[in-house]
Amino acid sequence: MRRKIPSTAALAAFESAARHQSFTRAAAEQSVTQSAVCRQVAGLEAFLGVKLFRRTKRGITLTEAGTSYHHQVSARLDELERDTLELMAQGGSGGTLELGVVPTFGTKWLLPRLAAFQRAHPGITVNLVPRSRPFLFDETPLDAAIYAGEAGWPGTEARFLMRENLIAVASPALIAPQRSLKAASLRRHVLLQQSTRPYAWRHWFASLQLEVENDMVGPRLELFSMLTEAAIQGLGVALIPRFLIEEELRSGRLVEVVRHAYLSDRSYYLIYPERKSENPTLTTFRDWLAEEAGHYRDAAGLG
Numbered sequence: 001m002r003r004k005i006p007s008t009a010a011l012a013a014f015e016s017a018a019r020h021q022s023f024t025r026a027a028a029e030q031s032v033t034q035s036a037v038c039r040q041v042a043g044l045e046a047f048l049g050v051k052l053f054r055r056t057k058r059g060i061t062l063t064e065a066g067t068s069y070h071h072q073v074s075a076r077l078d079e080l081e082r083d084t085l086e087l088m089a090q091g092g093s094g095g096t097l098e099l100g101v102v103p104t105f106g107t108k109w110l111l112p113r114l115a116a117f118q119r120a121h122p123g124i125t126v127n128l129v130p131r132s133r134p135f136l137f138d139e140t141p142l143d144a145a146i147y148a149g150e151a152g153w154p155g156t157e158a159r160f161l162m163r164e165n166l167i168a169v170a171s172p173a174l175i176a177p178q179r180s181l182k183a184a185s186l187r188r189h190v191l192l193q194q195s196t197r198p199y200a201w202r203h204w205f206a207s208l209q210l211e212v213e214n215d216m217v218g219p220r221l222e223l224f225s226m227l228t229e230a231a232i233q234g235l236g237v238a239l240i241p242r243f244l245i246e247e248e249l250r251s252g253r254l255v256e257v258v259r260h261a262y263l264s265d266r267s268y269y270l271i272y273p274e275r276k277s278e279n280p281t282l283t284t285f286r287d288w289l290a291e292e293a294g295h296y297r298d299a300a301g302l303g
Contacts, residue, residue, distance in 0.1 A: 006047050011073050013040035014052065018062055018070040079141050095124055095281035100131030100145035104224055105268060108244045109296075110146070117288050124281055137273045143282055144272035146289075151269045157277055159286055161293040162302060164266040165242045166204060169254040171234040181257045183208050190236030191218040192227050200239050204262045228254070242300060261301070268293075 016026035027034040052066035151158035201215045231238040232253050248254040
């Protein structure tokens with residue numbers, strides 16, 4: 001079936017004219033005559049059955065439909081140019097993966113492992129873009145995303161990576177001379193709260209069949225990085241995913257005050273559009289990431 005797609009020459013002429021708000025400037029940029037640009041744009045409008053420009057005595061302006069179409073066309077032409085330049089540079093081998101990632105996961109878990117992937121696959125470049133909320137792949141240049149939450153986005157496939165393992169940590173000075181505590185004794189300590197998860201401590205205590213008064217009372221901080229620093233400074237006990245504080249635990253700046261691993265209701269997934277499931281670059285990264293996550297789950301006792 002023949003695709004209903006305008007010619008790239010028409011799209012390039014339209015994009016240039018829309019960006020410059022001028023057929024004359026577009027002609028200069030495209031190295032063609034002004035009449036050639038006018039013909040390309042007129043042909044595109046006829047193909048679409050939609051007016052993209054208003055012609056006035058002072059020049060041209062985009063219609064509402066033209067403005068919307070320009071945003072879409074510009075993004076796709078940028079993507080096409082990027083893919084073309086990559087292919088030319090790589091000589092047909094390797095590629096680039098645009099990966100959306102939860103910032104804390106990307107910084108603390110993925111980046112320390114990414115060097116090994118790059119050594120094994122020097123022809124593949126992985127670009128990381130911060131993404132913490134669901135989105136539509138068709139509206140972004142992203143090839144895949146690592147997301148904490150529910151999988152099953154429409155039109156996508158997902159690969160499970162790991163569940164979130166929350167542990168209670170504090171500065172060793174806070175509980176000295178003891179090296180660990182019983183969960184019930186935490187009622188005597190300040191509980192650092194994450195403002196976006198007000199019930200985190202309650203759920204953690206419930207997993208130990210405990211009810212603790214004032215389990216939602218304590219200084220509120222929004223980011224895990226803030227909770228980590230607050231705990232290191234002795235401001236209280238914090239609940240933090242283990243993968244975010246492995247270095248702090250190794251160095252002794254933080255200690256696990258209660259030996260209890262709580263798997264929260266959040267899981268991490270690699271999510272990608274179904275149409276890209278056979279993309280060689282994505283497939284290579286997906287298989288490597290799944291293997292790395294499996295090793296981490298085994299080492300952390302997460303099954």
